Amino acid sequence: MTEHPFAITLDAGTSLANRTGSWRTSKPVYADHLPPCNARCPAGENIQGWLYHAESGDYRAAWEVLMRDNPLPAIMGRACYHTCEDACNRGRLDQAVGIHAVERFLGDLAIREGWRVEPGPPTGKRVLVIGAGPSGLSAAYHLARMGHTVTIADAGPKPGGMMRFGIPRYRLPREVLDAEVERILAMGVELRLNTAIDDIPRAMAEGGYDACFAAIGAHLARRVDIPAVAAGRILDAVSVLRGMETGAEPPKLGRRVVVYGGGNTAIDVARTARRLGAEEALIVYRRTREMMPAHDFEVEEALEEGVLVRWLSTIRRMDEGSLVVERMELDDTGWPRPTGEVETIEGDTLILALGQDVDTTVIERVPGVEVNKDRTIRVGPDLQTGHPGLFCGGDMVPSERTVTVAVGHGKKAARHIDAYLRGAPQESAPKHAVAGYDRLNTWYYTDAPRTVQPVLDALRRQTTFDEVKGGLDETTALFEARRCLSCGNCFECDNCFGVCPDNAVVKLGPGNRFRIDYDFCKGCGLCAAECPCGAIDMVEEEI
Amino acid sequence: MLKQIEGSRAMAEAIALCRPEVICAYPITPQTHIVEGLGELVRDGHLTGCEFINVESEFAALSVAIGASAAGARSYTATASQGLLFMMEAVYNASGLGLPIVMTLGNRAIGAPINIWNDHSDAMSVRDAGWIMLFAETNQEAVDLHIQAFRLAEELSCPVMVNVDGFILTHAVERVDVPDQARVDAYLPPFDPVQVLDPAEPLSMGAMVGPDAFMEVRYLAHHKQMRALERIPELAAEFRAVFGRESGGLVRPYRIDGADTVVVAMGSVMGTVKDTVDALRDAGHAVGALNLCAFRPFPLDDVREALLGARRVVVLEKALAVGMGGILASHVRMALRGFGNRVYTLIAGLGGRPITGDSLADFLRKVEREPHYDVHFLDLKSDVVEAEIARMERTRRAGPIAENVLRRVGAGRAS
Amino acid sequence: MTQTVKFYQTGTLTVGNRLLDSDKRTVQASRNRSNALTCGHRACQGCGEALGARYAIDAAMRAANRDLVCVNATGCLEVFTTPYPETSWQVAWLHSLFGNAAAVASGVAAAMRVKGKATRVIAQGGDGGTTDIGFGCLSGMFERNDDVLYICYDNEAYMNTGVQRSSATPPAARTATTPAVGAAPGNVFGTGKNLPRIAMAHGIPYVATATVADLHDLEAKVTRAMGLHGARYIHILVPCPLGWGAASHDTIRLSRLAVESGLFPLFEAEHGEVTATTPIRRRVPVAEYLKPQKRFAHLFRPDAPGAQEALDRLQAMADANIRRFNLLSAEEAVR
Numbered sequence A: 001m002t003e004h005p006f007a008i009t010l011d012a013g014t015s016l017a018n019r020t021g022s023w024r025t026s027k028p029v030y031a032d033h034l035p036p037c038n039a040r041c042p043a044g045e046n047i048q049g050w051l052y053h054a055e056s057g058d059y060r061a062a063w064e065v066l067m068r069d070n071p072l073p074a075i076m077g078r079a080c081y082h083t084c085e086d087a088c089n090r091g092r093l094d095q096a097v098g099i100h101a102v103e104r105f106l107g108d109l110a111i112r113e114g115w116r117v118e119p120g121p122p123t124g125k126r127v128l129v130i131g132a133g134p135s136g137l138s139a140a141y142h143l144a145r146m147g148h149t150v151t152i153a154d155a156g157p158k159p160g161g162m163m164r165f166g167i168p169r170y171r172l173p174r175e176v177l178d179a180e181v182e183r184i185l186a187m188g189v190e191l192r193l194n195t196a197i198d199d200i201p202r203a204m205a206e207g208g209y210d211a212c213f214a215a216i217g218a219h220l221a222r223r224v225d226i227p228a229v230a231a232g233r234i235l236d237a238v239s240v241l242r243g244m245e246t247g248a249e250p251p252k253l254g255r256r257v258v259v260y261g262g263g264n265t266a267i268d269v270a271r272t273a274r275r276l277g278a279e280e281a282l283i284v285y286r287r288t289r290e291m292m293p294a295h296d297f298e299v300e301e302a303l304e305e306g307v308l309v310r311w312l313s314t315i316r317r318m319d320e321g322s323l324v325v326e327r328m329e330l331d332d333t334g335w336p337r338p339t340g341e342v343e344t345i346e347g348d349t350l351i352l353a354l355g356q357d358v359d360t361t362v363i364e365r366v367p368g369v370e371v372n373k374d375r376t377i378r379v380g381p382d383l384q385t386g387h388p389g390l391f392c393g394g395d396m397v398p399s400e401r402t403v404t405v406a407v408g409h410g411k412k413a414a415r416h417i418d419a420y421l422r423g424a425p426q427e428s429a430p431k432h433a434v435a436g437y438d439r440l441n442t443w444y445y446t447d448a449p450r451t452v453q454p455v456l457d458a459l460r461r462q463t464t465f466d467e468v469k470g471g472l473d474e475t476t477a478l479f480e481a482r483r484c485l486s487c488g489n490c491f492e493c494d495n496c497f498g499v500c501p502d503n504a505v506v507k508l509g510p511g512n513r514f515r516i517d518y519d520f521c522k523g524c525g526l527c528a529a530e531c532p533c534g535a536i537d538m539v540e541e542e543i
Numbered sequence B: 001m002l003k004q005i006e007g008s009r010a011m012a013e014a015i016a017l018c019r020p021e022v023i024c025a026y027p028i029t030p031q032t033h034i035v036e037g038l039g040e041l042v043r044d045g046h047l048t049g050c051e052f053i054n055v056e057s058e059f060a061a062l063s064v065a066i067g068a069s070a071a072g073a074r075s076y077t078a079t080a081s082q083g084l085l086f087m088m089e090a091v092y093n094a095s096g097l098g099l100p101i102v103m104t105l106g107n108r109a110i111g112a113p114i115n116i117w118n119d120h121s122d123a124m125s126v127r128d129a130g131w132i133m134l135f136a137e138t139n140q141e142a143v144d145l146h147i148q149a150f151r152l153a154e155e156l157s158c159p160v161m162v163n164v165d166g167f168i169l170t171h172a173v174e175r176v177d178v179p180d181q182a183r184v185d186a187y188l189p190p191f192d193p194v195q196v197l198d199p200a201e202p203l204s205m206g207a208m209v210g211p212d213a214f215m216e217v218r219y220l221a222h223h224k225q226m227r228a229l230e231r232i233p234e235l236a237a238e239f240r241a242v243f244g245r246e247s248g249g250l251v252r253p254y255r256i257d258g259a260d261t262v263v264v265a266m267g268s269v270m271g272t273v274k275d276t277v278d279a280l281r282d283a284g285h286a287v288g289a290l291n292l293c294a295f296r297p298f299p300l301d302d303v304r305e306a307l308l309g310a311r312r313v314v315v316l317e318k319a320l321a322v323g324m325g326g327i328l329a330s331h332v333r334m335a336l337r338g339f340g341n342r343v344y345t346l347i348a349g350l351g352g353r354p355i356t357g358d359s360l361a362d363f364l365r366k367v368e369r370e371p372h373y374d375v376h377f378l379d380l381k382s383d384v385v386e387a388e389i390a391r392m393e394r395t396r397r398a399g400p401i402a403e404n405v406l407r408r409v410g411a412g413r414a415s
Numbered sequence C: 001m002t003q004t005v006k007f008y009q010t011g012t013l014t015v016g017n018r019l020l021d022s023d024k025r026t027v028q029a030s031r032n033r034s035n036a037l038t039c040g041h042r043a044c045q046g047c048g049e050a051l052g053a054r055y056a057i058d059a060a061m062r063a064a065n066r067d068l069v070c071v072n073a074t075g076c077l078e079v080f081t082t083p084y085p086e087t088s089w090q091v092a093w094l095h096s097l098f099g100n101a102a103a104v105a106s107g108v109a110a111a112m113r114v115k116g117k118a119t120r121v122i123a124q125g126g127d128g129g130t131t132d133i134g135f136g137c138l139s140g141m142f143e144r145n146d147d148v149l150y151i152c153y154d155n156e157a158y159m160n161t162g163v164q165r166s167s168a169t170p171p172a173a174r175t176a177t178t179p180a181v182g183a184a185p186g187n188v189f190g191t192g193k194n195l196p197r198i199a200m201a202h203g204i205p206y207v208a209t210a211t212v213a214d215l216h217d218l219e220a221k222v223t224r225a226m227g228l229h230g231a232r233y234i235h236i237l238v239p240c241p242l243g244w245g246a247a248s249h250d251t252i253r254l255s256r257l258a259v260e261s262g263l264f265p266l267f268e269a270e271h272g273e274v275t276a277t278t279p280i281r282r283r284v285p286v287a288e289y290l291k292p293q294k295r296f297a298h299l300f301r302p303d304a305p306g307a308q309e310a311l312d313r314l315q316a317m318a319d320a321n322i323r324r325f326n327l328l329s330a331e332e333a334v335r
């Protein structure tokens, strides 16, 4: 208190005595909403969460957040079809964040740096995992983190499942695959190769396992009857691709290879045929390009590599060195129907890429297990079969067949197995509402400067399947990570702290976000309106 | 140093001796020569450490002074008449904020009709604005009062207005003793404000005060002026000690002992009053005079004490409360309330009308016969006003009185 | 890639950001900001003036190393901050009258100069206190080139007395003295003052316009102004939820739309010449700005008399601004 005249002159800052919070009818509350990318990630990654660390250049922290959900980032950054990017809010602003590219960058960096994950404190429980595909590997990883002792048994000579025997090398270098598998094994997971399990209950009993996760994939190629003079020239895609990995020599294909089917496998096998020296690789598909299940960018790349495609065609017959195809047309409902018009095309090898079924022989005998009509295994929401302690995931259960789904199943199964082993129900955190585009105040997001933009665009377009092109380097990765809008989650932009006319937002310092001082907050709602990422809700006050 | 000097120039030199730090003013007759003089003293380097600011209006002039004073600078401005009215809002504000600004008011009539000559209408229009108001009798006193004004203002944190009659003082060339710097410095210490705009100790000055404290603020302003009633005589006494002459104070009686009739007046008219008193005394009339040097605060006790012995009190004043009568007279009556003295209101000298000793003596002789004059206008041209009143009665509409009067007195149209 | 990594993509427009170098963050992002105008003030919810004043004075405080005095005109800002016995100011502050802030500030500046102090001086007031009643003192301060930064918080009417028209009230706006009734509802067209341009005509060292929507821009301008001496003028658009009939959470959005529509051009001028303009990022038609404000509601009532014509004229005003200040020039990517 300074000496000064009464009433006319006042001491600085004395209005703190006036608690304007009592004026409020609604109040701002910080909330973490679910970013659309996270919501759409089949592996349940906290994408925004790890991009947050990547943005600041703390790649180790980013990688660690990423590894909480997905043990295979270098693989996924390459092979995942990144549905997250379709959902990315930034796509509505300019272009989606190249999430996969940053993920791959982090995965590669971790391999280069030899970053490891420690297993959890031992629980004394033993779990058998059947199949070293992505699903089995993921389950093993998560179970090991929880401290369980894990053994993986795989029938094949090498781990990876379809990641090795399906996805071609040029899209997924085997060093990458090996490195990420090795990191899981380094956690103490035991891998037994060339070990086909044919009696699960017995294997469990003999090995003293407390639970089992089976992820044997879907390896039986579907076939159609095509009359042929030389049936030997009709192959299936899975075998061809597998032959690339197992045989001493690559499979022998003809000069003119015809692939029948429209999925990613068809594309892979056609591109592989080109790489094996086929002069011509032609994909025959009975529907239109729009209807093709293969991803657009893969079709695009195949076309760039000289793969030919005949849409709206079916194969009638295979002759010596040629095939007869029938043209299809779309009916009024847009469905293809035969026209009766046939044509002969050249071709000496026909590869069928019509999808795969699960080989259920090993599991259907297990008491309590049910097989669906489509040959998949019936499981509950906890991925448990009717046989207590036996869980299944990946391609063998009904769902989309992707590496990412398989990895997600592995994590989910691990949690439920853990709960099963502890005898406690698995409690999942409540799901937050998705932070849609309309929650954002996009004004605050700026674009990359003109000098940087084209480089990023090119990198973003890049599939990263082509290893010749390479991924992001550190600088570009940082740029890309920083494009994230942090949908629904505070990224400490200080807007709320700045825009409050009543200084009622308290800044808690780096990493600690903010707090509302309800003694002074009048509830004007400016903080919520001006939060770029929609991390503040206005909640009615009870009066 | 004794000088033959114009009153305005003498005041300018005296103000400069007070080391003001910010001077701002806007020209208006008859104040101009004072600020011109100060401007020159700043420009020619006589007055250093002072900002002289040419502003765009009187409102700005006093506002600049308010800002400067609040920031701890000794601040001065001067105005008159219309200029005072133009700054009126700031006049109240300066005192409300308790800022010790000194302002010279070169007293002048207020229009319409526009008139540049002396009376006290301007001063009387701000009599309740919270300023201390002193009136100078002579240019010597004008000089001395400015020196006392700064001291008084700063001691009490209250603005002080030094009233000097326009032309009669401001433009008169006479012998004035302009003191030397050392003596002024000895009398007037540097400005040490009670509140100041200081970034190191931030305060909010000029708060909004509601019903819960406004009365108290006003009471305290009143109290401050009551304090001034004590300090003014003390400062005058100190002044006498330093400078060796009588100046200022609250009231100054003249030949009041045994006087039946006492004339009360303020400002330069006291010269005429004293001459008249002398002449009447010589002729055997028991007449005296009382000069009021301080009008705000109003020295009720001193006035009462001085006047109690007089049967008749004639309040000669250069202002008119239109529709009411005398202003100073009301104050004097207030001082004498409950006593039997008869108080006469004598309105004189409005708009510069000369106040002659003869007319005054005439009036004083008349009141000795004790007729009752409620309000008397000295030397009013009765024929003119009566004719105009008659005309108004006839036409029953208010015309431009000023023009009609001018036509009747034969002075032609106002230009 | 030769570019150094900067924080382009998640937003240089935000108040701060953990990833920015601290010199690239706004003053408001700092926990050490002076909060010259602190909590407990009595402004309405979402008051743009309260926000604008803290933005501007905090930036000035930083620029002046806290060696600053503020003079305030009468108006909402004064009333809601200093009702006895409490003040919200944490800066040396003086309120004298409605129309004399510029002159009082000149006096403070003179005092500082004469005392050899480096203390900087700001005068501030509402649009009424600036463009109308305080205009004489302001023009005098400009003309004398006194060392004062004058900041006008323009909420486009006399808010403190209950939303009456000022010479900064836009055409067609409803106020208590330009009611939305009759053949030409709201404020009349073809009147009012453009004070930033009048200030420029004085040839003073610095004139700028700003809004509470672009804090970086506002702070840069205050900082620039504080770096200069002589008379300087900054005119800040500060939406008033009460007077404009807008939602309290729309204060910043409306400022943004005022700029993006072209109705409120952002520019800087030195010695009477425009030196920089802030380009429009995402242009919008004026209707988008006007519609959320009840003071313009009569323009959107079907069959309201002259509504379309009024909208067209407002659009034409915006277009003229865009032409005059060349507001559609390519956006600088890096600022």
Ligand SMILES: Cc1cc2nc3c(=O)[nH]c(=O)nc-3n(C[C@H](O)[C@H](O)[C@H](O)COP(=O)(O)OP(=O)(O)OC[C@H]3O[C@@H](n4cnc5c(N)ncnc54)[C@H](O)[C@@H]3O)c2cc1C
Pocket (backbone or CB within 6 Å): A079, A080, A081, A130, A131, A132, A133, A134, A135, A136, A153, A154, A155, A156, A159, A160, A161, A162, A163, A165, A166, A167, A168, A195, A196, A197, A198, A215, A216, A217, A218, A238, A241, A264, A265, A268, A362, A393, A394, A395, A396, A400, A401, A402, A403, A404, A406
């Ligand atoms: C050509 C091709 C390309 C593909 N490309 C992609 C792509 O780019 N992106 C993508 O996301 N998905 C892709 N997929 C799909 C993806 O590979 C699978 O969905 C995924 O690998 C399924 O994982 P999983 O762990 O369920 O099974 P799998 O990967 O099939 O692994 C199953 C494992 O179980 C083992 N096994 C089977 N039976 C037994 C048994 N009885 N005892 C012990 N071990 C057994 C197998 O040897 C195998 O290692 C592709 C598939 C193919 C065929």
Ligand SMILES: Cc1ncc(C[n+]2csc(CCOP(=O)(O)OP(=O)(O)O)c2C)c(N)n1
Pocket (backbone or CB within 6 Å): B089, C049, C074, C075, C076, C077, C098, C099, C125, C126, C127, C128, C129, C130, C133, C155, C156, C157, C158, C159, C160, C161, C166
């Ligand atoms: C001389 C004078 N006239 C009128 C008023 C009444 N008055 C006080 S604040 C105000 C309106 C202020 O308007 P503006 O300057 O635009 O500031 P705002 O309140 O809108 O922020 C008015 C008219 C006054 N205080 N003094």
Ligand code: SF4
Pocket (backbone or CB within 6 Å): A035, A036, A037, A038, A047, A048, A051, A087, A088, A089, A090, A096, A097, A099, A483, A484, A485, A486, A487
């Ligand atoms: S902007 Fe970021 S948080 Fe939002 S959807 Fe895209 S990657 Fe996810």
Ligand code: SF4
Pocket (backbone or CB within 6 Å): C042, C043, C044, C045, C046, C047, C048, C049, C050, C076, C077, C080, C155, C159, C160, C239, C240, C241, C242, C243
């Ligand atoms: S009336 Fe307007 S300017 Fe005044 S306090 Fe309320 S919102 Fe702010």
Ligand SMILES: [Mg+2]
Pocket (backbone or CB within 6 Å): C126, C127, C128, C153, C154, C155, C156, C157, C158, C159
């Ligand atoms: Mg206003």
